[in-house]
Amino acid sequence: MHEMSIATAVVDQVAEAARAAGATTVTSVRLLVGELAGVVPDSLAFCFELACAGTVLAGAELVPVPVPGRARCGPCAREWAVGMPPDLCCPLCGTAADELVSGRELQIAGVRWHDDPAQAPTCERIHEES
Known part of the structure; x- marks a missing residue:
């Protein structure tokens, strides 16, 4: 633990x-x-x-x-809540997250x-x- x-x-x-x-x-x-x-x-x-x-x-x-977990997409600059389990693909363009923001x-x-x-x-x- x-x-x-x-x-x-x-x-x-x-x-x-x-x-x-x-x-x-x-x-x-x-x-x-x-x-x-x-x-x-x-x-x-x-x-x-x-x-x-x-x-x-x-x-x-x-x-x-x-x-909360948040990620950012490089190509479209969108930021989103990743949730649990984390969804690390941009909901707008489908690209993998460039950065975990929080x-x-x-x-x-x-x-x-x-x-x-x-x-x-x-x-x-x-x-x-x-």
Whole structure:
């Protein structure tokens, strides 16, 4: 189950960033999860909870942000949702996709943490997608 190694890597990166910022509690982690990333969301959530135990992320919520798979055709410049299983041939001209535009993402998009559990959480952006 590669979801455990993904969850562990996310927890390690967030814990390091939280430590560097002096945060004592992480309350949530937003994670971009591409449709084509090969990740089972329920398994990732389960593994994330296990990986958080005993860390500054204990009890943190994982907020997966789904990113649909999209491809682009070179000859006609059309962009389309590829779906699952992915349809990588242009629906307009039938040419194979030149580029996968989105859907492979697996990255931390944001983290909420705070220093004092009695205070309201403050937002700290680790990465923001445009």
